[in-house]
Amino acid sequence: xxxxxxxxxxxxxxxxxxxxxxxxxxxxxxxxxxxxxxxxxxxxxxxxxxxxxxxxxxxxxxxxxxxxxxxxxxxxxxxxxxxxxxxxxxxxxxxxxxxxxxxxxxxxxxxxxxxxxxxxxxxxxxxxxxxxxxxxxxxxxxxxxxxxxxxxx
Amino acid sequence: xxxxxxxxxxxxxxxxxxxxxxxxxxxxxxxxxxxxxxxxxxxxxxxxxxxxxxxxxxxxxxxxxxxxxxxxxxxxxxxxxxxxxxxxxxxxxxxxxxxxxxxxxxxxxxxxxxxxxxxxxxxxxxxxxxxxxxxxxxxxxxxxxxxxxxxxx
DNA sequence: CCATATTCAGAAAAATTTGCTGATAGTTCT
DNA sequence: AGAACTATCAGCAAATTTTTCTGAATATGG
Numbered sequence: 001x002x003x004x005x006x007x008x009x010x011x012x013x014x015x016x017x018x019x020x021x022x023x024x025x026x027x028x029x030x031x032x033x034x035x036x037x038x039x040x041x042x043x044x045x046x047x048x049x050x051x052x053x054x055x056x057x058x059x060x061x062x063x064x065x066x067x068x069x070x071x072x073x074x075x076x077x078x079x080x081x082x083x084x085x086x087x088x089x090x091x092x093x094x095x096x097x098x099x100x101x102x103x104x105x106x107x108x109x110x111x112x113x114x115x116x117x118x119x120x121x122x123x124x125x126x127x128x129x130x131x132x133x134x135x136x137x138x139x140x141x142x143x144x145x146x147x148x149x150x151x152x153x
Numbered sequence: 154x155x156x157x158x159x160x161x162x163x164x165x166x167x168x169x170x171x172x173x174x175x176x177x178x179x180x181x182x183x184x185x186x187x188x189x190x191x192x193x194x195x196x197x198x199x200x201x202x203x204x205x206x207x208x209x210x211x212x213x214x215x216x217x218x219x220x221x222x223x224x225x226x227x228x229x230x231x232x233x234x235x236x237x238x239x240x241x242x243x244x245x246x247x248x249x250x251x252x253x254x255x256x257x258x259x260x261x262x263x264x265x266x267x268x269x270x271x272x273x274x275x276x277x278x279x280x281x282x283x284x285x286x287x288x289x290x291x292x293x294x295x296x297x298x299x300x301x302x303x304x305x306x
Numbered sequence: 307c308c309a310t311a312t313t314c315a316g317a318a319a320a321a322t323t324t325g326c327t328g329a330t331a332g333t334t335c336t
Numbered sequence: 337a338g339a340a341c342t343a344t345c346a347g348c349a350a351a352t353t354t355t356t357c358t359g360a361a362t363a364t365g366g
Contacts (some may be wrong), residue, residue, distance in 0.1 A: 015207075054206070062304065093305035099222070146242065149207050151210060
């Protein structure tokens with residue numbers, strides 16, 4: 001399997017929306033039997049098209065209603081500094097996403113917290129402890145309009 | 154079950170990392186048998202702590218290697234304008250996340266695309282077609298440092 | 307202290323996954 | 337065109353997992 005055919009793509013589209021469907025249910029949608037679908041999913045997993053399967057939880061129910069987005073610029077941009085920064089960011093459990101960006105801002109962070117007060121604490125006790133942060137700009141989510149793990153293809 | 158006990162929390166922590174574990178495997182980690190774990194998961198699903206189960210796919214393998222982050226400010230901020238904007242954004246399959254923000258920027262968008270050229274096309278043919286956009290600032294991800302669906306609790 | 311409700315373990319039934327076999331279709335080479 | 341090879345698929349059977357049920361143990365509240 002060098003290239004994916006339309007059946008593979010359909011399977012991936014289905015699984016990224018709902019990973020709890022049985023192979024039989026997927027097979028029915030595709031007018032196939034369970035075994036070819038089963039074999040294809042195994043291949044897609046092995047080849048790395050499917051990275052993993054996860055449960056998506058309700059942030060608010062778990063008392064993490066605040067989402068902050070944080071834009072960080074470093075003071076110095078040597079290779080070593082960037083690597084250290086990345087390493088330290090990964091230690092912070094509050095950080096769900098971190099991207100190294102092109103442009104005037106170096107990093108984007110998405111952070112989930114219990115409250116605005118906890119964000120203050122987070123910045124005070126954790127972020128500000130990281131060396132080499134130049135500028136730190138914070139934004140807060142008023143409302144999640146749309147948030148999916150799905151990608152369109 | 155009004156409040157979650159430590160066992161429930163542990164189950165949720167496990168499932169958001171790997172939803173493919175069997176109830177038996179989870180039960181072993183918690184030194185329980187399968188049935189109580191099974192029943193707890195069902196309850197967590199029904200009560201909405203678990204929203205859904207999804208497969209996480211490899212963006213690059215599926216030819217969506219470019220992630221753009223886009224900050225949008227509206228020209229007018231009447232209720233109607235905001236609602237329309239939200240509705241139109243949800244139609245764009247390239248947009249994976251959209252947040253209404255507090256502050257000088259109104260919306261954050263995370264967008265997955267085939268190439269920088271496709272971003273140009275996306276802005277030209279889709280984003281710019283949306284009425285009422287005042288300022289549009291684009292950022293591109295150089296490197297994904299960290300990206301998880303997990304939340305810490 | 308008793309009644310009620312909740313949680314848990316174990317067993318059994320139902321459903322699903324997984325592995326295997328043979329048939330079919332598509333490809334390549336001669 | 338035809339033979340050999342490969343990949344894909346359907347169907348079946350075994351192994352595993354999910355799901356349901358029952359009764360015991362524990363906690364809760366009056």
